[in-house]
Amino acid sequence: MPIEGPSQSGFSQMTMRQKREFIVGLLYYPALSLQIFIRKHSGFRHLKPGRIIGVTLLMWLIALIAGHVPATLNPFRSAPALLAPATSVPQAPPPSIIPDGLDAPLPANWARMDAISRYQWVHRHQLSPQQLEERHAREAAQAQRQQQAPMPSPAPQGGGISKGLAFFALAFLVWGLVQRRLRWRDLCRGVRWHTYSRGVSYVMPVLDRGRSILAPLLGPLMKEPNVMRFIDPLLGFAAGAFVYHFSHALGGWLIFSAIALYIVEQAVYERELNISLDQLDTILLSEVLSEGVRHFSSRTEAALEPPPPMEDTAGIPTGLAPDIEAQIEARRARQKAKQYTAPSPEPLDAMREHQPEQAEAPVAPVVMGGDVAPDDETVL
Secondary structure: OOOOOOOOOHHHHOOHHHHHHHHHHHHHHHHHHHHHHHEEOOOOHHHOHHHHHHHHHHHHHHHHHHHHOOOOOOOOOOHHHHHOOOOOOOOOOOOOOOOOOEOOOOOOOHHHOOHHHHHHHHHHHEOOHHHHHHHHHHHHHHHHHHHHOOOOOOOOOHHHOOHHHHHHHHHHHHHHHHHHHHHHHHHHOOOOOOOOOOOEEOHHHHHHHOHHHHHHHHHHHHOHHHHHHHHHHHHHHHHHHHHOOOOHHHHHHHHHHHHHHHHHHHHHHHHHHHHHHHHHHHHHHHHHHHHHHHHHHOOOOOOOOOOOOHHHOOOOOOOOOHHHHHHHHHHHHHHHHHHHHOOOOOOHHHHHHHOOOOOOOOOOOOOOOOOOOOOOOOOO
């Protein structure tokens, strides 16, 4: 029995289309956290409790990581925080550069001073040999104390948790369950609404009111599919960029959710468009096939007509292959030969002339009110 190598399974065996659908399915969860706040009337099965609770736990986990990871490793910190030192120990200001043998640093206008002014300033701030020895001893003792001093412990980063993202996750959990409860109440009242609906954007009523003003500026973007694909993710991205200055974890999550929402909406739009196009192609193909069936089912002895051009058949190639067309012509020729060699049927009148005449059966006379009498008897 041959030894088989290790079988590859899972993501590596998927086709590109399956991988794309898998990634879109994963991005659906962060997109839901933004979608539930910018749209109303989400479907009942669209707001499953498992999805809502799972996304909430994911946001709380990210909030916990953002609060405990050091600033140098935290992706939710700003660029200045990444460049800052890992500890928050206050650094002492660097001492002024004092030339050796003087008691003060050089003045700011030293370069513009003449020789006499420089001589007078140096003579005034020059140290005596005893003062210079005292200064060296003082600097050596200060350096020794700094080396022996214990290193202070770093201050905690972020207080343990990102409060902005944690509160946002809690609001998402509560509002998601409330929305699901409202959809269930509508279903019990008989309200007709798709249970997998992705909701209606809050931007649509605003665009409808200002259509006369915004139509020349936005144009096709005012249509509802384009609003769900472009306007909603753009608003979520702008909100995340604004919040990022106050809460890095929450702002980063909103930006990521906006990108995920755009990818999901684009995939849904392409899938619905392909379904509509498939239906249109099916209608056109059925019309062309029905015309072909009527053409070949008609009992005519004429030669086959050339197929119509593709411009007249909505881009669908029609007609027969050369071998099939030759078989049809041969069959028609055989049928014509049989019709010429077979005896023609005689007319109906000629058949009647050759048939012998049959005597008509006598009809018995009938007497009103009495019985039937034979021919050789008289009725009394």
